[in-house]
Amino acid sequence: MSWWESQRRMPKGLGRVDIEVWRVQARLGRNLRSELTTMELLRDQQGGGWKLRSVTAA
Numbered sequence: 583m584s585w586w587e588s589q590r591r592m593p594k595g596l597g598r599v600d601i602e603v604w605r606v607q608a609r610l611g612r613n614l615r616s617e618l619t620t621m622e623l624l625r626d627q628q629g630g631g632w633k634l635r636s637v638t639a640a
Contacts, residue, residue: 601625603635 602625609616622635 601627 604623604625606621606623607618608621610619617640620638620640622637624633624635625631626633
């Protein structure tokens, strides 16, 4: 079982900040031999947009 399926979460609105984070991996350009780049994106809770938190090239 994965951690996100077994870990208990606090109900929304009880004082804990919940942040949506996505980790995305992509190859740059159309070159299938290019290295994977990993990007972490955070959802802006106020504006609804996304912010780039980090970028790591393999």
